[in-house]
Amino acid sequence: MLDIIDWNNASSEIRAAVLSRPLEGAKACDIAQDIVRNIEARGDEAVVDYAQRLDGWTGDGFLVPQSDLESAFSALDADDKLAIEEAIGAVSRFHASQGYRDIQVETWPGVMARRVVRPLERVALYIPAGSAPLVSTLIMLGVPAQLAKVDDIICLVPPGPDGQVNSTILATAYMLGLTKVYAIGGAHGVAAAGLGKGGLPKVDKIFGPGNAYVAAAKAILSQMPGGAASDLPAGPSEVLVIADDQANPDFVAADLLSQAEHDPIAQVVLVSDSRDQIRAVNACVKTQLKTLSRQEIARQSLTHARAILVKDMAEAIAVSNLYAPEHLIVQCRAPEGYLDQIRHAGSVFLGALTPEAAGDYAAGPNHALPTSGAARAYGGVSVEMFQKTMSVLSLSPQGTQTLGPIVERLADLEGLDAHRQAMRLRRIAMEEGV
Template sequence: MLTRIEWSKADEQTRQRLFKRPSLGSDAFKVAQAILEDVRERGDAAVFEYAERLDGWAPEAGFRVSSAELKAAADALTPADRDAILAAADAVRAFHAEQGYRAYEVETWEGARAGRRVTPIDVAGLYVPAGTAPLVSTLIMLAVPAQLAQVPRIAVIAPPRKGLGVEPTVLAAAQLLGVAEVYAIGGAHGVAALGLGVAGLPKADKIFGPGNAYVAAAKSLLAQSPDGAAADLPAGPSEVMVIADDEADAELVAIDLLSQAEHDVLAQVVLVAYSEAFASQVEDEIERLLGLLPRAETARAALANSRLVLVTSDEEAAEAANAYASEHLIIQTGSPRALAEKVRHAGSIFLGAWTPEAAGDYAAGPNHALPTSGAARAYGGVTVEMFQKTTTMLELSQKTLETLGPVVERLATLEGLDAHRLAMVLRRNRKSAQ
């Protein structure tokens, strides 16, 4: 079922080809670029046309969900659902409360006060996937750190169901979390509207949240544009790598793989196994469990792009994990923490048989908005710091000019930038004349 490779026998080219993400072969960037250009050129009209054609939802009154609808959705929740959402938010808040940039001030030269100030971004745009699977958990993962960072305006966009608006559970979660600004629009056109500030949406300073290949492409393209919003991190179709030795529970390994495969036809799962016999057991369990899943068709499509890596040691397993740099890494081996110490590149790591990735997806505390497509080599998951920015501040005294001045002047001379040199010389002369 899974495409196989023996790690020790594969050359570098084969390994790279094996780990190519399925979304990289899509037309996402081409399509997203065309949508962004159209929205820039035609503004509101383009957004409403895409929304009608792609979402089946483009009300004349605009995309914003009313406060009455948010309240009605929250009131309709069962007590158990309400408690689950609030409990998850509490855990996420507890984990992220330890984060955030620190303001400070130091003396770098005598009389020189150098400091850093921390402020939130003005407008955070949150993308909450809510099409085939309404991800209430993503709203929690994004809204809570934004609130901890004290972002003054949080705007959520969520894809509507065809002709029905946003899934009520997403609206209910927004109400419970105190997020009042929700817009029923998604896809690349929704990202374009949020990033450019058209069709009644605010212009976000930065857009957060995972999405399909088109959403990820639109975020990336906007971040490269002078008039567009910044992006949190590359977050496209979901992926997981599971490292499991022969003592692992094949059923648990299989369900962890399927937990990601059911997300999206472009999702990818990778099993790293220590023997062909155990790998075959896992494949048998996958086939059996597929029969129990309502989203089996989606999972089967994802499994067609998935991989099996056969290794002979923890060292090889860690090497494969670092090469793949997965969004989620689950380790079900005899010494999971020891193996994790060898892994440098992963968005989030789940240790041991009792730690399913599903716990991290929903309510354990760490953020589930994570880098995909190998971006874990350079990025981590969403944090409070991502909603903040720092500004450095510097104040010199006349006394500082005596020691700092000659250094600045010398370096400016080395670079041939005479105005820089004179900016200090003139000040030192003023001081001498006093």
């Protein structure tokens, strides 16, 4: 189960190794690079080749017919429809007050500076559907994109072994009003959308989590001239649970396993100031693991899981901040009191009754979050990520005279004569009443 590492007796090298991620970085980057460059060079033909070889795709086009979405919705169980509707409602309520706002400031007499907001024009939402079709991810990405009023939203969904997109994902897309679903995934699907190949429209930005190859393809595209931007680093999932001696070990074990069942390279970390608690959690993990339908995936993930023994809760928070987890669960006395000390986490779950699963599905906050320590610089997906801002500047005659001398002096400091002249000519014209 979880190996125990005594933090205060560990060397700096051991500490660094304990907080490292089990990623397939170099291999994934090399393969994704080849795929992206091949699609860039060969276009549609390369996209079809990869889809046939990697997805088993045999269709005539990647766009799923609208009739398939309608049929999937009609066939969906009524209770499932209700659960999806309720989740959409909660996510919508949480995100409704988000978004950039227009601002206007008179920075000098006669100098009006504004910021105006525009939605992105076209985005792709990547919805993982390999071993687990993530209906919840479609909700988490689709709702803020719609609230931002993105003009054109396409969905990339890897087809199953039968070449078809999961019917529940199609039904959810129908319920959201997202009509453009493409049966393609992986690095080749990301490249097709980012470059506008294979019959897919070229998008401005790609959203959504995926495996290491998908994450690498998104990063590669974002660095290419004219390539699609990326939302955030989002690879294999991870959770860190902080638990004191009063935490319920069954709850803690369930939280760890709910992350471990995602992916063989998902990472789970337990941090506690109680060796007895760690032992109890290990026993509960062993018992609960036997009941899981995805226990083999969870077992693989647990091979690189770890438990970190610390001296107190303050040190537990410090370790968590170093790790910067995608998900942080705090199960200890008075957990709210530690929130101000938490600096780096994608999403925080406070208290024994707050499992990560609640946030994954229907509580409201977004579950598309930064991984691999990127929570030090990124937050989760939000409405703002589907928007951009433009600054707008306008000078009146008074503005040219009040601002002019400052601009001219600063241009002189930088030795940029044309800059100074551009301002000076206007200022003189206003002073002379031209």
